Amino acid sequence: xxxxxxxxxxxxxxxxxxxxxxxxxxxxxxxxxxxxxxxxxxxxxxxxxxxxxxxxxxxxxxxxxxxxxxxxxxxxxxxxxxxxxxxxxxxxxxxxxxxxxxxxxxxxxxxxxxxxxxxxxxxxxxxxxxxxxxxxxxxxxxxxxxxxxxxxxxxxxxxxxxxxxxxxxxxxxxxxxxxxxxxxxxxxxxxxxxxxxxxxxxxxxxxxxxxxxxxxxxxxxxxxxxxxxxxxxxxxxxxxxxxxxxxxxxxxxxxxxxxxxxxxxxxxxxxxxxxxxxxxxxxxxxxxxxxxxxxxxxxxxxxxxxxxxxxxxxxxxxxxxxxxxxxxxxxxxxxxxxxxxxxxxxxxxxxxxxxxxxxxxxxxxxxxxxxxxxxxxxxxxxxxxxxxxxxxxxxxxxxxxx
Ligand SMILES: Cc1ncc(COP(=O)(O)O)c(C=O)c1O
Numbered sequence: 335x336x337x338x339x340x341x342x343x344x345x346x347x348x349x350x351x352x353x354x355x356x357x358x359x360x361x362x363x364x365x366x367x368x369x370x371x372x373x374x375x376x377x378x379x380x381x382x383x384x385x386x387x388x389x390x391x392x393x394x395x396x397x398x399x400x401x402x403x404x405x406x407x408x409x410x411x412x413x414x415x416x417x418x419x420x421x422x423x424x425x426x427x428x429x430x431x432x433x434x435x436x437x438x439x440x441x442x443x444x445x446x447x448x449x450x451x452x453x454x455x456x457x458x459x460x461x462x463x464x465x466x467x468x469x470x471x472x473x474x475x476x477x478x479x480x481x482x483x484x485x486x487x488x489x490x491x492x493x494x495x496x497x498x499x500x501x502x503x504x505x506x507x508x509x510x511x512x513x514x515x516x517x518x519x520x521x522x523x524x525x526x527x528x529x530x531x532x533x534x535x536x537x538x539x540x541x542x543x544x545x546x547x548x549x550x551x552x553x554x555x556x557x558x559x560x561x562x563x564x565x566x567x568x569x570x571x572x573x574x575x576x577x578x579x580x581x582x583x584x585x586x587x588x589x590x591x592x593x594x595x596x597x598x599x600x601x602x603x604x605x606x607x608x609x610x611x612x613x614x615x616x617x618x619x620x621x622x623x624x625x626x627x628x629x630x631x632x633x634x635x636x637x638x639x640x641x642x643x644x645x646x647x648x649x650x651x652x653x654x655x656x657x658x659x660x661x662x663x664x665x666x667x668x669x670x671x672x673x674x675x676x677x678x679x680x681x682x683x684x685x686x687x688x689x690x691x692x693x694x695x696x697x698x699x700x701x702x703x704x705x706x707x708x709x710x711x712x713x714x715x716x717x718x719x720x721x722x723x724x725x726x727x728x729x730x731x732x733x734x735x736x
Contacts, residue, residue: 350366351364351366353702354366354702357700361699361700362700363700363702363713363722364702364710364713365703365714366703366704366713367713368517368681369580369585369710370580370652371713372648372651373716377583380582380641382637383583383631383641385637385640386628386630386631387623389630390623390627390630397622400620400622401619402610402613402614403610404433405433405626407629407633408433408591408625408628408629409431409433411632412431412433412591412593412628412632413429413591414632416559416562417429417563417566417593418556421567422566423566423567426599428598428599428601429566429602430593430594430605430606430609431592431593432591432610433591434613435590436588436589436590437547437575437579438470438577439590439620440576440590441545441575442470442473442474443613444573445457445470445471445473446616447573447594447605447608447609448508448541449476450608451608453475455508455541456476456507457476457478457508458478458479458480458510459478459479459480460511460512461480461482462706463480463483463510464545465518471510476508481499482499483496483521484521484684486684488674489521489673489674489677489684489686490521490674490677491523500535500538501534505539506539506541507538508540509540509542511531511545512546513545513548513561514546514552514553514558514559514561515552515679516679516682517708518682518704519678519682519684520678520679520681520682520683521674521678522552522678523561525560532564535565535569542572542573543574543575544561544572545574545575546558547575547576547577547579547580548581548681549576550642550649551581551649551652551681553679554649555645558679569595570596571595572594572595573595574593575591575593576590577590582641584627587624587627588621589625589628592609594609651712652681655711656676656683656711658719659672659675659722660675662720663675663723663726666723666727667726670730672685681712682711683708684706684707684709685707687707687726687729687730688707689706689707692706694729695725698728699721699729701726
């Protein structure tokens with residue numbers, strides 16, 4: 335059966351991680367892997383999460399199954415976190431949530447529901463998008479297309495081109511949108527653009543699938559969910575995937591959820607019953623531990639307040655690094671404007687240098703970023719900002735001179 339299988343090379347991010355680990359140079363800087371890092375280069379478990387975890391372990395007397403939709407308290411708390419506690423769709427009882435193994439699981443399950451509801455659906459992804467969107471969404475058999483999104487020249491969104499492309503789509507086409515902190519570009523839609531997009535989506539009868547993996551790491555819990563909340567209030571149907579990997583630091587606990595918003599409660603019940611059926615064919619039941627922790631954090635006033643403070647701290651660190659790196663780059667790279675980095679949100683920015691320059695940075699300066707120049711800003715530290723900016727300046731000057 336397996337004798338003719340070919341060995342495939344490791345995914346670029348994984349080989350980048352391996353090369354970074356093997357590099358003995360003390361100046362090395364890892365801007366590749368998409369995890370938050372603090373000033374010491376660590377990815378800590380937030381104190382509120384640790385405390386909630388200790389409480390989970392202290393009161394847990396059994397590890398029997400929780401159920402195919404996961405922890406009901408977690409699902410409810412996640413819907414309120416994503417949409418806001420008083421959201422019209424929640425009050426009207428037209429939202430259902432199913433716990434999933436991370437945002438990845440939610441994306442895949444959402445794709446399965448779309449495929450079941452309408453087998454020849456096409457999902458339209460931004461160009462570029464997070465590389466994992468492709469296997470997660472096409473894995474269920476859906477076709478994928480791209481719509482224009484990022485403008486490398488300005489570091490912003492090509493909104494007019496995006497709108498022009500989406501205007502051409504047939505009814506029921508699926509549009510995958512990043513709620514905030516767009517991965518890999520860091521360039522987000524403004525509130526005015528979300529509003530304009532809403533009228534287009536309504537007019538063309540498109541189905542939005544909103545991926546919210548970084549709530550709280552862009553501008554605020556509320557601002558980062560602006561588009562999702564607007565769409566959920568105004569549209570009869572949408573899907574959204576949420577993740578607790580980054581904002582709760584729960585990466586390996588595989589904690590996330592899929593939300594489905596329908597026109598009426600009865601349709602939402604039917605959609606949830608189908609999601610449960612589909613999940614049984616994928617992972618049967620989601621893992622409990624991370625969801626139990628998040629439930630603990632979100633439903634205890636003191637823990638929630640502490641978590642919010644820690645989340646504010648993470649966001650402030652990223653925003654501070656963005657401003658500071660722009661300032662240093664301006665000193666070391668005259669003639670090149672990196673100001674867009676300070677306008678971007680979340681952990682990532684598409685740095686905008688060539689693959690050859692990315693490789694040169696890696697080989698000569700021990701600075702690791704993905705070949706397309708996506709950099710994880712949170713991988714920088716106050717102490718290596720200067721080294722980073724000087725190294726970029728050297729590589730750009732060298733390349734320009736050749
Ligand atoms: C855009 C986007 N969506 C979803 C995810 C899902 O993450 P997880 O499966 O760890 O929750 C990520 C993680 O990097 C992401 O960047």
